[in-house]
Amino acid sequence: MLFNSFPFLLLVLATLIVYYNVYLKNYQVHILIISSFVFYAYGQPYLLLLLFLSSSINAIASYKVYYSQSKKKKKFYAILGVSFNISVLSFFKYSPLFGVIVNDLNSIGGIGEFLIAIPLPVGISFYTFQGISLVVDLYRSNHQSECPLFKVPKDFKKHYINTLFFISFFPQLVAGPIVKAYQFYPQIKTKYFFDVEFEDAFKLLTLGYFFKMVIADNLKDQTFWMAYPYFESFSSLTLITLLFGYSIQIFSDFAGYSLIAIGIAKLYGYNLPQNFNYPYISRSFSEFWTRWHISLSTWLKEYLYIPLGGNRVDKTRVYVNLFIVMLLGGLWHGAAWSYMVWGGYHGGLLIAERYFMQYTSFHTIQNRLLDGIRILFVFTLVTLGWLLFKLPEFWQAVLYVKSIIFSTGVHRKDVMMMIFFYSLPIVVYYANYLMRSEEKNYLDNSLIYAVMLFLIITNSGSSGEFIYFQF
């Protein structure tokens, strides 16, 4: 069910009406679970079973982690929970990749086809990561005083319901933000209509839908030309513009989705973490990863990078850790080698930057012009990396880069003009961020929101799935 579809709007409205009914206030969590299941089952009803199973196992494992008496048992259940989530993710997400390898080896007939045919449940990468967060957070809260605590009710049934809710909460179920257990569980309580921050929710929803429907969906129909073999016949300038357009598209698509998710959760009284913080003004690659898909990068930092030793180990080991985390982060996006290469590419950039910063003081020089050059440099290399997202085969991405350098094809003025038009609001959005002050935010006014609403109604692109749904 797409966020910009009528059935979804109906679901949100119907749920709101029932949710804030005073007579049903003790069943708010149950109501949201039912809505979440309807939302999930709408596209793939049979995969609801997997979501249900995943939630149930996580509920049991986390309960046992919290209430087991011995440390040994706690550890056992924590390992069990994490292993279950990783197994589910590996089986459903990576079996097709193994299937291709098996087929290539041609050693075991039939198994390859079987593995390739395994369906990819929507949102599996997101909800399994939330499951891991639940088990690990509870295990840590018993052992590490610095870890935020949250209480697990003694009544297992209540914990089970809360876990079903945490895993399946529909605004963030299929594409995040990835919510950590310690951020979400403390929020589970009765909500009141008059406490809802409607103004904030309205702003988030308007901006989110504008990003998705007006910017991303319209750019999608231009960046379509980046597909092989079309791009071979375009000029270098057209290819660069298309790549720039895709960079804006992927930001608008995913940031738009996240804003909508956060806005809808707000309508039900829940605060989801911010997922994007103007990533394209980053002055370094490490800064970029504190601004882009924040919920994933902090998840990887908290549950993978730090357990691997983080920065507390020797230099070489830090580099290795960084590379492993980025490689796995890349692979998290999909079962394709190009995603792994993309992760490795970002890992390489982070390592190079870290190495460079250790031996020079260049990064400490504060200067507006230099900042501009840094931003442009980071943006260019990040944008180049998106080629691995857009083009399904690695060789196509290489060919695209070659075409940028050597192409003598045609200028597509129409495509370039459209990309310019649709990228402009995003450029303004970033420029406003750089120029605004605490007293003055140039875009936070009635006229701008009214124009965005007007364009959502009159100038939306053809509806397309969110890019991150496939992950």
Added chain:
Amino acid sequence: MNLFTFNFKNVISIFLLLLGIYSLLLMIIQPKVIMFQNIQQKNYSFAQEFIYGNKAPNIIVGSSMAARMKNEFLSEDFVNLSFAGGSVLTGLQTIKKSGFIPKTIYIEENIIFRDKDQKLIDAVFYPLWWKVKKYIFVLQEKYQPLNIIISKLKGSYGKSHEEYMKEIRNEHIYKMNLMIHKKNLIMPFILDQSKLDNLKSLINYFEENGTLVFFFEMPIAKELENSAQLKRQRDIIKNNFENEWLEIPKLNKYMTEDGIHLMYKSAYTFSFTFQERAESLLEEIK
């Protein structure tokens, strides 16, 4: 009303005002939209134009190849419902769902087995919504503000008909694309039976309702005409359908810009020949 601070009521008021003014302008001015932001939107708009009014008795369905015969080149008795990047099946399905029964349908054979664009069909016939859109112009894809702006720009600064007629082919691009098409068209053609069945059932539907259905081929580069894939496809159609073909002579006088898409001037002349042949074929049948 302070527009430069946020106030929810003001947002809604300004939004309604903008929507009202824009709707009124559309009704009064009825701007001519000659340029679309992308192919997908152009296809949506063509489908909507057809559904909401432009129903000539003779309809052409096809892909981007037949779409080169612009509606401006055709007489009022003809309408071209060919979709760029689309297929014959999308066109036929759109006519069927609109409930209209034409006198004749001309089916482009060059790209006849491409998948139908179900997304387009679902979008233009979205339950209830497609009826609402008929009366509220502001909701029609065609009248998106950016379409009006770029159409105005094109009208003022774009090429004129005469300039298009004088356009010269870029030989470098032509050769490059020709090579790509050659490479693709020597691949063996694998028939998807379901598409053939779909085509049969749609043609049967129209014939049962009295429509005359013809096939035709768009002219393409000589080097591609008899490629393995096209020959096989032609055979399949000839073996499965007894419908007449609209034979258009002297195919090689037409120039394509990339091997398969006619240049403006060629499309212009071809459109006239097409109509003449179509009319004489109808006379012959009578």
